[in-house]
Amino acid sequence: MKRPKLAGLFLFLCCLLTYLMFVKHHYSTSRPEAHRLPPHRRPISSDAGRRFQFGIMFDAGSTGTRIHVFKFQMEDKGAPTLAHETFRAIKPGLSAYADEPQQCAAGIVELLEVAKSSIPPLYWTSTPVVLKATAGLRLLPGQKADQLLDRVRALFLAxxxxxxxxxxxxxxxTDEGISAWITVNFLTGGLHSAHSPTVGMLDLGGGSTQITFSPQDEKTIQTSPIDHIRSFQMFSNTHVVYTHSYLGLGLMSARLTILGGVDAPPLGGSTELVSPCLAPEYSGSWEHADITYTVKGQRTGEPVYEACLSRVEKVLYQKVTEASGVANMDFYAFSFYYDRAVDIGPDHVTCVSVFLPAVCGGVSGSPQQSPFLCLDLVYISVLLQELGFPPQKQFRLARTINQVETSWALGATFHYMETLKMH
Structure with a gap:
């Protein structure tokens, strides 16, 4: 009886040992699997660890409304990285709807759709949408401007x-000038550390013009008008800049003044303007601020350039403050500075002397193709020299830097995002 019992016990122990070996093997091979992420939850690339933020800036200028949709890669310290920009522009500007503010809605809705198609829905509620209007609305009566802004505000809230x-x-x-300076220096690397050199900024819009730079000499700060010096923080660094905006000295506003449409409007409500800045045989039409003018050249007995130069100098007399210390600084010039330089074919660097008599000397050859080129270039030349730049001064011309628009929009977006952080 003992032998069968011993055999049974031995068989039981063998089975128990075999079971324990199986359990141990199964546990050792299956335990790591319990901590693995399901396939659909595994990070697909290193991009998954990056933090992104979007910003929408509407630039409501005097000649059109433009939208910039920015995608930023946020960094723990220092400046963010601009990962992508979507840009779209429509015409006319908001100020064209001053008498019918409800008519501006279609264009704003069209641009909002651009933003919606450029930003993943997950980010919509955390993406700030901002509209900044510039000279076009500054020049409107307050009530008309407010009605336009209220209409846009309602569309944004919806x-x-x-x-x-x-x-x-x-x-x-002034904020427009500072924001444009921030944009240029962010794109050129001047804001990425406290010791990086910065460049100056010249912006020539349709209704106003701005100059902004960081003075290299303490004397510039001490001798400049107090309201031309501003201090602000950006990306944890403090910047002191000279900045000033000249309302009414943008290219389109100045063109109207030079033609006589502001300083000496014709009697009887006539819209005919005669100017020495146009070729003597030229006659054509020009639309500005919803008014169509008939413009003609006049025979003065002296060359177009000399006659136009005299007229422009009278228009700018004592309207511009010379900025000390700019002669030896690097400056970027854009907007209409860039556009008119392209018309005469320079490369990415040009100087004031390019904008001088040779163009006006040939204006009579093709006045129909570019009737205002002489006027515009003479105005730009005199304006730059009134600001303190010598004729041989070279500027870097750019519509974009690293494929990003050189406008104030990027800088204003950074500033608004910094404000949101503080609140």
């Missing part, structure tokens, strides 16, 4: 994006 009371406003000219 959109899926982040909108607040200060999301729609008229931009101060």
């Amino acid at each position: 959109s899926p994006f982040l909108s607040a009371d200060d999301s729609v406003s008229i931009m101060d000219g």
Whole structure:
């Protein structure tokens, strides 16, 4: 009886040992699997660890409305990286709807659709949408400007994006200059550290013009008008800049003044303007601020350049403050500075002397193709010299830097995002 019992016990122990070996093997091979992410939850690339933020800036200028949709890669310290920009422009500007503010809605809605198609829906409610109006609305009567802004504000509040009371406003000219300076120096690397050299900025719009730079000499700060010096923080660094905006000295506003449409409007409500800045045989039409003018050249007995130069100098007399210390600084010039330089074919660097008599000397050859080229270039030349630049001064001309528009929009977006952080 003992032998069968011993055999049974032995068989039981063998089975138990075999079972324990199986359990141990199964546990050792299956335990790591319990901590693996399911395939659909595994990070697909290193991009998954990056933090992104979007910003939408509407630039409501005097000649059109433009939208910039920015995608930023946020960094723990220092300046963010601009990962992508979507840009779209429509005409006319908001100021064209001053008497019918409801008519501006279609264009704003069209641009909001551009933003919606450029930003993943997940980010819509956290993406600020901002509209800054510039000289076109600054020149309007207050009530008409407010009606346009209220219409835009209602459209923004109905959109899926982040909108607040200060999301729609008229931009101060000085802030426009500072924001453009931030844009240029961010794109050229001047804001990435406290010791990086910065460049100056010249912007010539349709209704206003701005100059902004960081003075290299303490004397410039001490001798400049107090309201021309501003200090601000950006990306944890403090910047002191000279900045000023000249309302009414943008190229289109100045052109009208030079033609006589502002300083000496014709009697009887006539819209005919005669100017020595146009070729003597020229006659054509020009539309500005919803008014179509008939413009003609006049025979003065002296060359077009000399006659036009005299007229422009009278228009600018004592209207511009010379900025000390700019002669030896690097400056970027854009907007109409760039556009008119392209008309005469320079490369990415040009100087004031390019904008001088040779162009006007040939104006009579093809006045129909570019009737205002002489006027515009003479105005630019005199304006730059009034600002303190010598005729041989070279400027770097750019519509874009690293494929990003050289406007104030990027800088204003950074500033608004910094404001949101503080609140």
